[in-house]
Structure formats: C-alpha cells, structure tokens
C-alpha cells in the first residue's frame with residue numbers, strides 16, 4: 129500500500145510538471161479559440177484548432193468531424209482489452225454578441241491539458257499501473273444552445289468510457305454547483321396582416337397573442353415551485369408599427385431540478401401558450417437537458433487534489449444550493465460516471481457578461497485553468513491506480529441512476545396524477 133501511495137504521489141507530481149511544460153502551447157490554444165468566438169454547431173475554426181493541436185502531438189489518433197461537423201475525438205492508448213477508458217471533454221462554443229462570456233475556451237484548455245498531462249505520465253509508467261489505460265478526448269460543441277453532447281450520446285460517442293471529466297469556469301472553485309433539467313421551446317403565432325391605421329379590424333394580431341402568452345407565463349410563476357424557472361424572449365414581434373403583425377415568435381427555457389418535474393412544468397406552460405391564442409406552432413427543441421447525476425467518490429477525490437493544489441472551494445450555502453444553470457453534461461452523467469467541477473479564473477465577474485469574456489481571455493486565468501487540469505488528471509490517476517476505487521465510482525453511479533430512474537417513473541406518475 130505504501131508503494132502505491134508513493135507511486136501515486138510521484139505520478140501526480142509528474143502530471144503537474146508535464147502540464148506546466150506544455151503551458152505555452154495550451155495558452156495559445158485557448159487564446160486562439162477565445163479570439164474567434166463561434167456559436168453552437170458553428171465552431172468550425174475552434175474545431176480545426178483543436179484537431180490541429182492533437183494532430184501535432186505524438187501518439188494521438190484524431191477523428192475530425194466526429195459524429196457532428198464541429199465535434200472531434202482524440203484517443204491515445206494501446207487499444208488492448210481489459211483497459212480503463214478515461215474521457216476528458218472540451219467545450220468551445222461562445223454566446224451571441226458577447227463571445228466567450230462563459231469561458232468555454234478555458235474548458236477546452238482544461239480538457240486538452242489534463243489529457244496531455246495524463247498521457248505523458250502513462251507513457252512512462254512501464255507497467256507500474258494495475259490497468260491498461262486508454263485516454264479519450266471528446267470535443268463536444270453546442271453546450272450553450274442545442275446540446276452537442278446529447279447528439280453525441282445518441283450517436284454512441286460516449287460508449288466504452290469508464291469515467292469522464294471536464295471543468296467549467298466560474299466565479300469560485302466548487303466541486304459541484306446545482307445543474308437543473310431544462311428544455312427549450314419556441315412558440316409561434318400566425319395572424320393576418322392589415323394596415324394598422326386604415327383597417328386594423330381586417331388583421332389578426334400575432335403580437336397580441338405573443339404578449340398574452342408572455343403574460344400567461346409571467347402569472348404562472350405564482351403557481352410554480354420556487355426552484356422551477358421559466359424565462360424567455362419575444363424573438364419576433366412584427367416588422368412595422370403600421371402593419372398588424374402576421375407572425376410572432378417567442379423562445380423560452382423551462383427548468384426544473386429533476387427530469388421528472390420538467391414534464392409537469394412543460395404541461396403547465398403549454399396551456400399558457402395555447403390559451404393566448406390558437407397557437408399555430410409550439411415546437412420543443414430536439415434536445416432536453418438533464419439535471420446532473422453527482423458522484424461523491426469522484427467529487428471527494430477532486431476536492432482532495434484541488435486543495436493540495438491550493439484551491440479554495442466555496443462553502444457559501446447560497447451558491448451551493450441556488451446556482452442553477454443547466455448543461456448537457458447532465459445527460460452525460462446518466463451514461464458515464466463523471467464530474468463537472470467549477471473553477472475560479474482570477475475574476476469576480478459573473479458568467480454570461482462582457483466582463484467575464486474579458487476575464488476568460490486574460491492571462492491571469494491561465495494559472496487557475498492549468499491548476500484545474502492538474503486536479504482532474506490527478507483524480508483520474510487516483511482511480512487508475514486503485515481498481516477498487518473505480519468500482520466504488522461505478523457502484524455509486526449505478527445506484528444513483530437507479531434512484532433517479534425510479535423518481536422519473538414514480539414522480540412522473542405522481543405529479544401527472546395531480547395536474
């Protein structure tokens with residue numbers, strides 16, 4: 129046991145050193161992505177930058193345009209049977225008008241750095257590990273809109289992975305922040321145009337329907353559970369004041385802490401759409417985001433490694449209980465055990481702001497980004513050197529998934545009976 133502990137410490141020190149030695153090219157990678165923000169499913173340049181990055185590294189097999197046009201896969205390992213397949217994910221989509229305001233360029237850097245560090249160590253263990261290891265990097269586009277990981281899950285991109293890691297820039301270090309289930313919906317109203325002054329009575333005002341829909345959803349909030357969310361915009365409300373709008377369109381996000389509750393909220397919201405007018409179109413998006421299935425074993429390992437590297441994990445109960453965005457990584461956690469910690473980047477700016485865009489491109493973010501990559505790679509080493517630990521990770525995943533699935537069927541039935 130002491131030998132394993134000594135080996136683990138030695139390998140973790142080597143991982144840190146390898147990532148440090150690669151910091152210049154990793155920074156260039158991140159800055160290249162940051163400087164050319166691309167929207168969901170349109171990340172062609174970022175895809176090419178990451179594919180070139182791994183193609184120039186020795187030993188990686190790179191599949192460009194993997195399952196999705198702007199997704200990729202890079203793999204390293206012997207490809208023998210009985211191996212452990214460790215996955216690292218890279219996100220790289222930006223937000224409309226404000227660029228990388230969620231720091232996805234840093235997510236890509238963390239994934240690449242952790243994979244490089246782990247691979248560098250594994251190349252030199254010469255049989256000291258109890259397992260053969262395969263390292264898989266998946267470039268997963270369109271997290272902010274559409275859910276590229278969900279498309280890739282349905283295409284089998286995550287099959288064979290034993291454990292998966294990524295990390296997300298934030299205003300604090302956290303092993304986990306609440307991630308809720310979410311579904312996009314576009315609501316369309318078709319009316320009839322007419323001159324708004326000369327003969328408005330001849331028109332059918334689609335914008336009126338949109339406004340009523342907006343107000344219906346606003347008053348629905350009184351009957352929503354406090355941790356449900358409904359928020360949206362009127363994307364199209366007419367072209368000129370003197371033309372009765374013949375078309376109006378709204379886009380909304382519906383969110384609940386669990387997959388099961390989302391079903392109930394969607395039903396309530398749909399009644400709001402339809403009661404505003406005879407809604408001529410109500411299209412739920414192709415992909416529904418799941419809540420996150422946590423893994424306490426991996427979170428604890430990550431916390432230990434992060435603290436050893438100087439991370440100061442938040443203990444603010446408000447943040448830990450209420451911070452609730454969504455991510456398509458939630459869907460991944462129902463297929464593969466994994467963690468999606470958050471990391472401080474040297475700024476108190478809030479995600480999805482122009483200030484955060486500046487912070488994500490600032491050199492000051494590099495120290496925190498590389499530290500996170502080291503902690504992820506070290507956490508991977510923890511489970512690779514200790515097969516029993518990996519079994520505990522998988523056991524927890526199986527039990528948590530079973531519990532969620534029971535809730536999904538049970539709560540779904542119970543909630544639908546009530547509404």
Ligand SMILES: NCCCC[C@H](NC(=O)CCN)C(=O)O
Nearest residue numbers: 230271272273274312453454455
């Ligand atoms: N279908 C739209 C999902 C939006 C996902 C978005 N995610 C985040 O902000 C996490 C950080 N990228 C959200 O929660 O609004």
